[in-house]
Amino acid sequence: MSDTPETATASPDIIAAEMARRQALSAMGISVYSSRCDFPGAAKALRFAVPVSEVDEPAVVSRSVEPRIETPSTPVPQMPQMTTSGSASHVPVSQSRASESSTGSESVSFSMLLASAGPFLWLEELGDGLIRQDQLALINAMARAISTPTTMLMQQQFDWPVAGNSALSGDAESAKQALHGLIQRMAREVDAKRVILMGDCHYLPDRIVQSGVRIPSTLAMLSEPALKRVAWEALKPLKSLSLG
Numbered sequence: 001m002s003d004t005p006e007t008a009t010a011s012p013d014i015i016a017a018e019m020a021r022r023q024a025l026s027a028m029g030i031s032v033y034s035s036r037c038d039f040p041g042a043a044k045a046l047r048f049a050v051p052v053s054e055v056d057e058p059a060v061v062s063r064s065v066e067p068r069i070e071t072p073s074t075p076v077p078q079m080p081q082m083t084t085s086g087s088a089s090h091v092p093v094s095q096s097r098a099s100e101s102s103t104g105s106e107s108v109s110f111s112m113l114l115a116s117a118g119p120f121l122w123l124e125e126l127g128d129g130l131i132r133q134d135q136l137a138l139i140n141a142m143a144r145a146i147s148t149p150t151t152m153l154m155q156q157q158f159d160w161p162v163a164g165n166s167a168l169s170g171d172a173e174s175a176k177q178a179l180h181g182l183i184q185r186m187a188r189e190v191d192a193k194r195v196i197l198m199g200d201c202h203y204l205p206d207r208i209v210q211s212g213v214r215i216p217s218t219l220a221m222l223s224e225p226a227l228k229r230v231a232w233e234a235l236k237p238l239k240s241l242s243l244g
Contacts, residue, residue, distance in 0.1 A: 010048035024181020107170040108160065110203060114182065115139055115155035116190045118147030120238065121183065124198035124217055131157055135218040139198075142231065146239045158182060160203070172203055180205045193241050213238065 010018075022032050038044055111129040115122040115136070122139050140153040158179065161170035183205075186192070195208055199217025215231035 007047050007049045014048060020177070020181070024178060024185070106172070108172045108175060108203065109170070110160055110175070112158040112160075112179065112201070112203070113155060114158055114186060115153055116186055116192065117143030117153045118151045119191060119193040119241065120147070121186055121190070121192045121195045122198060123183075123195060123201055123204065123212075125201045125203075126157070127219075129159065131155070134222055138218050138221060142235060145232075146235050175203045176205045179203060180208075183208060194238060196235070196238075 111126040113122075113124045113126055113131055113135070117140065120143065122143070124135075136153060136155060139155075140151075143153060144151045160175045160178070162178070183195070187195075195212040197204070197209065197212040197214045199220060201209070204212075213234055215234050216227040221227045221231060
């Protein structure tokens with residue numbers, strides 16, 4: 001048995017942070033375990049007791065956790081509003097996508113490409129749920145142009161709702177929370193300095209959208225090469241961040 005002294009009662013802030021962490025891990029398919037005692041030779045675990053309430057109230061997940069992405073200290077050119085006539089503008093989009101005026105309580109379905117290369121994260125919503133090799137090749141080329149020639153690209157696909165996880169509701173707000181946790185984890189792993197948004201990303205947390213660098217989607221650039229010049233104008237200032 002553990003010789004840990006009497007367990008302290010967890011504060012509301014600790015409970016909220018733990019609930020947010022478990023929800024993010026659950027969305028990524030990572031199981032969460034808790035030890036009941038300390039193993040011989042192991043460091044002492046810090047355990048808290050859940051406070052007993054006279055009225056059963058659902059725990060509220062804290063949404064005050066902000067991404068670790070730094071706010072730009074100098075203005076970064078943003079992608080101008082544009083409409084493209086290429087085939088990328090006709091990529092099928094899930095019919096379950098909620099409109100801008102929606103309250104966010106409706107069930108939504110989408111896929112997202114999340115990639116890391118150098119000190120940057122690259123995000124793009126996948127209208128048809130498919131990642132193409134030419135998309136990855138383009139991202140890799142852009143990453144090496146603003147970082148180093150040896151930059152390696154690592155990517156994963158995030159599908160919402162998460163298959164086989166009935167604990168999460170499928171609404172847009174829950175999707176933003178799950179993406180928030182996943183992006184935070186990726187940012188910590190690579191010590192990311194900026195998020196690059198490729199095309200329209202409808203279900204990202206507002207904080208990430210506001211601080212992200214916007215460029216055209218990879219599909220738009222592949223179908224209309226002139227848009228690569230627009231992307232390069234937005235990406236050039238990031239080269240100093242990478243070298244610094």
